[in-house]
Amino acid sequence: MTQDYRKWPEFDWLSGMIDWKKAEKITAGVDIGTTSAQAAILCDGQLFGCANIRTGVDFRKTADIVMERALGQSGMKTEDITEIVSTGWGHQNVAYARRSLDEIQCHAKGARYMYGPEVTTVVDLGGQTTKAIRLHSWDRVMDFMLNDKCATGMGRNIEILCDILQISIEEIGEKSLDVKMDPEPVSTTCFAFADTETIGQFRTDFRAEAMSPNEIYASHLFAVAWRILGTIGKLQPLDVGDITVYKELAFTGGLAKNPGITARIERELGVTALRSEYDPQLAGAIGAALLA
């Protein structure tokens, strides 16, 4: 009862290498999502500080806390930052931001910064929305797709499932990959259907061989990955007849940290996604800071 299976760890980080007082231009980006909120501070285009927290019930307070944690012990104040840009679903709640930009642009820009300039497809796997973005070779969005209504809440669904099944959210992905072969996915219509079906799979009476817990996780995460693939597949290709469009794919957002999802999307598309030293959840905030 006491363990909270759904909670992933929050963090903040401060660069010890940069003296912000000498920086010419300090910019910051704040990404307030439905489930998590991030802030990133850049000094002359270098990441100086960042924070990633869960979005609380008060979006304004969340915006204040995330910035406070990103500033940390650096001594920097919000007034010292030349330009602050907010983005994300709750962008209007960042009182200290001077302007707002849409998430698509910010994620595209942030992914290029984090994963290198060769990124052509960005897949943002957020708490409530899934976004697939195709980029021109210059930093320009060519096409983007948002999830359909019924595919809403994929990230949040994993949290809820982990809570019901009493398994840690950080382990479910790894465990789901520990199977010989992926079983049939559960319902791919919406997560309420999928959850009901996943619980039912623990039943053993009408199956010749009982499914192992790992197989059950696999069948659920495969269904989530399948729904995300539908969104990616609707993107416009780079060139007419180009079938290798998914090369240079980058995942951002919270579910990018779940190998049970990313490995399955990679397998179905036949590609290996790019890796980054940055936390994938920071893409929106870093992008906003770069565009400031």
Place this chain on the structure above:
Amino acid sequence: MITAGIDVGLENIKVVILQDGKIIGRGIGRTGGAGRASAIESVMASALQEAKIEAGNVEKTIATGKGRYDAAIAGEQYTELVTAARAARFLHPDADAVVDAGADETLIASMEKDGRIRESTINQKCAAGIGTFLRNMADRLEMSLEELGALPPADPAGITVSDGCVVFGEMDALSCLNHGASPKEVAEAVIESAAIRACSVIKEPTLPIGDKILLVGGLAKNAAFVAALERQAGIRFIIPTDAEYAGALGAALTAIPLS
């Protein structure tokens, strides 16, 4: 004669031990996924401890609920409908119908005067997960379930969230929060939407139900939800104490052989 009933629900496991028509032990615990079998055993053990008897003293055990086939100690399994009706008959001998509202399922069974089930309806898929939805929303709104249950009725002119399904409902609730609605207002709207969804199940037009209707299941403990459901359905429910144990009680009663 000592019998036991195990109700393995989506979220919680409930156990009731009966001796000659009296409850002598109860237990409750989280269901979980992979560790379900051991969770059932530990809930059973705590119920046996409360009853101050050994496992060997229980003559027959019957399981019910969504995970009824996971209870290896149970000799037989019965559906939730049967056990809910059985418990309703025991708790209130002249009940006309029983509504069971839980984490995942909402069902209604109308009964003949002799206790047989006449008609029944279980929720369709899109009305699934009402209890889980309320618990998740309480967590998202940083309230406890008790605080959520103590809320006043929603303002009819206030905000509303989608009553289509839990996914849209949560999205709407977050949207309202984002635009400055207070968590309390949002929570009231969330309860209202859950009640509308439950109401769509129990107001089945073909069901001839009387005026003595029992409400059991975990949601019966949520006063705000019950008030909203009563308003939506136009029914005054009879709520027994320990309504969440009704399924397990029904299972334990079913284990008693008919004389």
